[in-house]
Amino acid sequence: MKNKIILLSGLLVMLLVVTATALKIGSINISFMEIFKALFTGHSGAQSNNIIITDIRLPRIIDAILVGGMLGLSGAILQAVLKNPLSDPFITGISSGSAFGAAIGIVMGFTMIILPAMAAGIITILIVYRFSIIYGRLNITYLLLTGVMVGSLFSALIMLLSSIFSRDLMKVMFWLMGDLSGADTSVLKYAFVFVLAAFIAAMYFANDLNILSTGEEEAGTVGVNVEFIKTIYFIIASVLTGIAVSLSGVIGFVGLVIPHIMRMFVGSDMRWLMPASFITGGIFLLLADTVARTIFLPAEIPVGIITGLIGAPVFIFILLAKKEV
Amino acid sequence: MISIKNLNFKYAGNGFSLKNINLEIRKGDFAAFVGPNGAGKSTLVRIIAAVIKGYSGEITVENKELKEYRSIELSKKVSYIPQADSHVFNFSVFDIVAMGRRPFIGSMGLLKKSDIEKINAILNDYELYAKRDKSFNRLSGGERRTVLIAKAIAQEADILLMDEPTTYLDIHHQIFLMDRLRRLREENGKTVFFISHNINLASEYAQRVIFIKDGEIVNDGKPKEVITKENIRKIYGINNFEIEENKKTGAPNLLVVPGNV
Amino acid sequence: MGNWNKGLKAATIIFMLLPNCLLHAEPIVDDVGRTVNVNVPVKSIVCLSPGHTEILYELGQQGKIKAISQQCDYPDETKTIEKAGSFIKPDIEKIIKINPDVVISGGGIQKQTIYKLEKLKIPVLVLYPRDIKGIAGDTITIGRLTGTQDKAKGFAKKILDLIPPAGKTASITVYVELWGSPAMSAGGQSYIDDIIEAAGGQNIFKSSLSDYPKVSKEEIIKRNPDIILLLYDSEKDYVKRKWFQPVNAGKNGNIFVFSGKESDVFLRPGPRVEQGIQKIKELINKAKGCKNEK
Secondary structure, three states: OHHHHHHOOOOOOOHHHHHHHHHHHOOOOOOHHHHHHHHOOOOOOOHHHHHHHHHHHHHHHHHHHHHHHHHHHHHHHHHHHHOOOOHHHHOOOHHHHHHHHHHHOOOOOOOHHHHHHHHHHHHHHHHHHHEEEEOOOOOOOHHHHHHHHHHHHHHHHHHHHHHHOHHHHHHHHHHHHOOOOOOOHHHHHHHHHHHHHHHHHHHHHHHHHHHHHHHHHHHOOOOOEEEEEEEEHHHHHHHHHHHHHHHHOOOOOOHHHHHHHHHHOOOOHHHHHHHHHHHHHHHHHHHHHHHHHOOOOOEEEOHHHHHHHHHHHHHHHHHHHHHHO | EEEEEEEEEEEOOOHHHOEEEEEOOOOEEEEEEEEEOOHHHHHHHHHHHHOOOOOEEEEEEEEEEEEEEEEHHHHHHHHEEEOOOOOOOOOEHHHHHHHHHHHHOOOOOOOOOOHHHHHHHHHOOOOOHOOOOOOOOOHHHHHHHHHHHHHHHOOOOOEEHHHHHOOOOHHHHHHHHHHHHHHHHHHHEEEEEEEOOOOOHHHHHEEEEEEEOOOOEEEEEEEHOOOHHHHHHHHHHHOOOEEEEEEOOOOOOEOOOOOOO | OHHHHHHHHHHHHHHHHHHOOOOOEEEEEEOOOOOOEEEOOOOEEEEOOOOHHHHHHHHOHHHHEEEEHHHHHHHHHHHHOOOOOOOOOOOHHHHHHHHHOOEEOOHHHHHHHHHHHHHHHOOOOOOOOOOOOHHHHHHHHHHHHHOOOOHHHHHHHHOOOOOOEEEEEEOOOEEEEOOOOOOOOOOOOOHHHHHHHOOOEEEEEOOOOOOOOOOOOHHHHHHOOOEEEOOOOOOOOOHHHHHOOOOOHHHOOOOOEHHHHHHHHHHHHOHHHHHHHHHHHHHHHHHHHHHHHH
């Protein structure tokens, strides 16, 4: 238990360090003194530095931490609910649904893409949920199947849309590849509230999720309300994924690999795994995004490319080092 | 305690069914369900444990319809140990047994001091205390089985339903477990129903043996009454055996006599 | 022998007169290096490239156009011309029915159409101008196609004159944004970069290798553009964008939006290139004025 507390504290420290670094580097290197002044007093040397820190880098950093955290947390939850350590948050099809909403938004010239994306995401959750209820219970196998089918359907629709409106093809592609540069402080405030609520709810029933992850029968006979727990965690994970995708596009790898890796360090107890996955997801995405926006200046690489390129070797390395899954 | 009247059940899409089951489970019973593979023993136990739903007929637990119980209410009265026991995710032995305390603690799983003491006492009793931090998935089949039984004990339910509890255990653990179960019944007044393929174990320990064949109860009574040559021949379709009384205990034992099939 | 000489002289005179009044097959090299034999001058054209439809109108050859793509929308008279599908998906069957003397294609996404038409022996020219010079070259090609070489030469020269002399450094910097989320600009190889240069401005992302790079807001601030051009339907409060505030364009109110058809003069290589350059010149002069006031 002590080890786990130390680990979580260590992760929080790492988060702060990465945040400080991300504030510092970019097109213009800004000293820590200036960063401090800009954040806490609002007056920095140059007005442009002020704006860069508070209106460009800080929202983007918060966006990265939130989205990375949401994906990590949602991945951890889904792996437990589906009893499959190889699930990722996009397996429920909601990412494709949100992406389709975003594609429609782009093609129709919406300025706030997040709105149609979120709307489409919610509709997707409802469709998948509705088709997974068999004999009055949420059937996990049907959930997986429906999720995969719905995901494929929406992917095909996105391609159809892009081929009709080919002028917007590149915009849709860029959005799909994941992008945190559109971070908007007002939207982030709402997202933060949702994330907080979702996190609290997820932690409240965490031990029941532990018990559920050992088997539905075993959980039911020990007093867990299996249908309720399955449903509420499916909803929490889906909403978190939907928000993440609506904010920033489809960023792969985080939701699959982070919970997997954290399980090697904190075990399968969701009361530790969920916070650990959230924080580590945030650290990882923040690192990846900082690399994506600085390595080939003045251009930016889509962050999804970096999460894949860094994530895969790191994952393999850890697998080999620990020699267990 | 549990009253089953006219229970019928059919798996959707499968022919399999339970036909017209009538059974009274009385307090303090120590009973074995015995019978051929696929007879319906496991199905029956799982229906009583409310794992399988959708039966027709009447099942009442302490005078309340099974269908009307909420999970947490039922779990205080009935505990169930399944056959399958390997988990996808890894927890320690202590954690698994602690899951048995769920009826007494909230969703967050915060264990009180008394909970922890009880768990440790059970671990001790089942020779698991030294292994309490070990990973459940790394244990042998028999050890895992013992942990799951300890978990059911932690539930403090008066009725224990067990699906083949001794099947993967070596003789030490088989006897160890059966002795524990007998003690639970005698000292704590628990009611124990278990499925077994070991007719002799059932005969020695259970005070009631229920034979199930093709979805129906064909015999129900004391071991001496139901474990007869004629019954065994009818139920299992075998001839190469003898029924002899255990000189020490008086219980009927089935002795295998290899010969021409 | 005398008859033979007379015959030869007659044949020579007739032969010299032929090129100017009779059809002949001419090999024409298109913008992607293909050599295509076309019977010039052509009588019927299907034009699938909006910019080149405009060139045809410029040379007065609209009468020869039998069909155009849906995206060919300038000038207004194009409304009355039959449409043969969209830019992305041309209507091959219609083109076959028309059986034109030549098809002008914008290339790229129309590849499949081009292959199919070639198989049916319909000549297809791929014209894809990447800069102002390219527009001039395409004008000449279309002149050859339609027998209006002189007019074409004249117009091409006018266009080439728009290209500024090399080595001149611009004083006014321009940030052009083609899309907002994520922010996409235009690199040095793009057409809009050419126009900006011709107007006397400097594209702040000229050094970018890709045509349409995704750019960082910090870089925009760092490079401090004097003018910002938004070439899409942006949100109403674009002036309030935080990263526009500290740059010259934001401070002096030199942020301009051209959406929908208005942006075509900047994005569609064609005869209206002069209009595009002129518009930007006006904006640059305004910006110069602001700078001088300081």
